[in-house]
Amino acid sequence: MPLPPEVHRPTSAFLSAIDASAPGLVEGLYLCGSLGFGEFVPGRSDIDFVSVSAERPDRAALTALAAAQETVRREYARPFFHGFHAVRADLAGLRRLLHRGRQAGRPVHDR
Secondary structure, three states: OOOOHHHHHHHHHHHHHHHHHOOOOEEEEEEEOOOOOOOOOOOOOOEEEEEEEOOOOOHHHHHHHHHHHHHHHHHOOOOOEEEEEEEHHHHHHHHHHHHHHHHOOOOOOOO
């Protein structure tokens, strides 16, 4: 399913900005929230994302990620573009943790 233009433009701008300042840092950009559930409403929804890197970013990479997000915020005020940056290995560890919790019949969160 193609992305709505109001989503494609900011996500492309983010990827272009990060690739220009830190080539290869972001390996994947996953859209979640209303986009992930097919419930995106133009003019009302925001863009929730998770960007994934192979390695833990150093200070320069963190600065590049922040600058790329700021570029999107400056160029595209709406929809809001926000999310978090994760390391692939950390996400894999989370997946294993959730899987173990389900197998044991336990809740997978602490509340």
